[in-house]
Amino acid sequence: MSTPLRALVGARVSSYRDDSKVSHTAQLGTGSDWVTKHGHEVTATFEDLDISADKYSPFERPDLGPWLSDEKSFGWDILVFSKVDRAFRSIRDTVDLARWIEKHKKILVFAEDNLVLNFRDDVDSFERMMAEFFIMVASFFAQMELNRFKSRAKDFHRVIRQTSRWAYGTPPLGFTTSPNPDGNGRCLVQDAEGQDILRSIATRLNDGWSWNRIANRMNEDKVPTNQDRSRMARGLDPLTNPWAPTQLIHVMTSLATQGIKIDSDGNPILTANGEMIQVTSQSFTDDEWDQIQAEVTKRRLSGKRRTFSSNPLLGVGECPNGHSLAQKFDTKPSGKVYRYYRCSNARKRCPGINYVADDADALLEGLFLDRWGDMQREERVFIPGSDNRPELERVKAAITRLRAESDAGLIDDEAEYMSRLTGLTARRKLLESSPVTEPRWELVGMGETFADAWNRSSPEERRQLLIARGIRFVVHSRYHAELVTPD
16 A cells, blocks of 8 residues: 555444543544555544444444445545444444455454555455454454443433432433532533423413424524434534424423433333332423423314414405405505405415405304304313323333332332332322323303404404304405305
8 A cells, every 4th residue: 555545534423411521532543544654634523522333333433434335435545443343333334344345345443453445456366365353353243342332221221210300311301411510420400491482381381382483583593403402512513403293292391301201202200119210300380380281181182273363254254255355455456455355265365255354254243243252251161170190101111110110120129129019019000090181172151242242352352252262253255245154
């Protein structure tokens, strides 16, 4: 290899929490020193930070992966890692990458391990065979070490499962990690910026905003998601994933938002007495959380009905075929603007429906007040109810897991086992004896007539009043309309 070649030098770190960790920098230094020592030049570097070799093959990694494409493979000759376990921790990935290196006539180097797999030059076949052998052996031991690490991690998590310590991963929105004042490791504490985001979501939710509207506003305001906030805190570029209604629903229903310790499936981890573990301060008071859950359930029960609109008849006005009425504006040469209602079906619009909007609004008002004006107004009020079935299922699952751990010989302390089993069993019996009330809507008198409510309301509030009563305003022609009520 007398001619200088172009080297691609890389690093990989499984867990990257902050800039205090410099192993990736050391890896790049080791690889670059090898390149310089052998008379080549570094043409590019890559860093896969917070990337597990167990979860991502070399071809799937965000920084390395693109360099292993046919398009970018022409930009380098040598791929340099500091050690074998920085490239892969499985024999399968070793074989896949070696085949790719052979197919594209490249050189694979592990600087600290002093291993070179050269498919570029016509080197001695025995030398290449020995390089392949030692790389396979090294990857075998890397995989064994990974399995030992997983086993130790399981033991570790089993030990801290019942404690308030934070194990790993991205903290829930509204929290960050801090050194544990009670001992080793880290714990969760509230994050002021994240708490402000939670508060803004809750405020808009309680103000009647839909999930879509909240998500759109947060994207317009460029509020980073929790994943992006975590990446930026570690010095990584954000993924720019936009907020979506499903993310918001998860955040505002997960018990992690209330500082409860949960497992990988999102279920709360229970103590020996069947109680949930409070690892840090709540984001909301119990009353605030109950109100948020009521708003979440209310949207689930009410479907996808829109909450706000500039069209006074949206959700109320219909054509004879059941299509909604669209609002149309015409500006005359004199500058005067006329407003009409017409069928919204663009493919096959109902003929003859072009009702002057002011006339339609006046007719609707007259018909409604004539029929309902003197009646006492009732409003559908959501009653959250109570349902302990999810908690009951979690307690039953905890009992099943506890017994399985005992059967597998993972519990050495018989007294601890009996204490936890007794507590969980008592909690299960208590939950089984508690009543379950389904959430529901009830009609409640509001202490005023419909006429009183109509006269004090804005156009949007009047539209909501009509929708709440299930009233439809059906326009048959430009001169003929009727009010249809549920009864």
